[in-house]
Amino acid sequence: MTGIRSARPFTGRHMAAILVTFFGVVITVNVMMARLATSTFGGVVVENSYVASQKFNGWLDEARQERALGWHAGIARQADGALSVVLTDAAGHPIGDATVTATAEHPLGLRGDVALTLPAHGAGHYGAALPEGRWRIKLVARRGGQTWRSVGEVG
Numbered sequence: 001m002t003g004i005r006s007a008r009p010f011t012g013r014h015m016a017a018i019l020v021t022f023f024g025v026v027i028t029v030n031v032m033m034a035r036l037a038t039s040t041f042g043g044v045v046v047e048n049s050y051v052a053s054q055k056f057n058g059w060l061d062e063a064r065q066e067r068a069l070g071w072h073a074g075i076a077r078q079a080d081g082a083l084s085v086v087l088t089d090a091a092g093h094p095i096g097d098a099t100v101t102a103t104a105e106h107p108l109g110l111r112g113d114v115a116l117t118l119p120a121h122g123a124g125h126y127g128a129a130l131p132e133g134r135w136r137i138k139l140v141a142r143r144g145g146q147t148w149r150s151v152g153e154v155g
Helices: 012-040 049-069
Strands: 072-077 083-088 099-105 114-118 125-128 135-143 146-154
Touching: 049 146, 072 135, 072 146, 083 099, 083 114, 083 135, 114 125
Parallel strands: none
Antiparallel strands: 072 083, 083 125, 099 114, 099 135, 135 146
């Protein structure tokens, strides 16, 4: 003989092996993606989507009123690790005598929220102690019946 092998016939076992391999890969990838998705997302965006939908137009009105104020917040972390906020109005003047509170949220929801009250440390300067790490800061400033909100990040 000259070394030529005869081709083996394609059988049901071959087809079964192909199908099992194909679906095994698909299922493995799906399980991996589902585990990654559930391990990195904290969960709830709103508690009740129907109630949130009923409040949506009110939230838009509040946002327009806040934008009309023209306030700005400089949110940063000081050298000692404390949270520092500088509030200014539309003309760039410091906003004093405001009541400033904040909620520090971990970006991935791995740590609990930290509620902060930021006392004034001078004209337009507010600050409070903040644990180490990266935080999303939801700031609320109130002065003379006006409420203004801002979101920033510190790391």
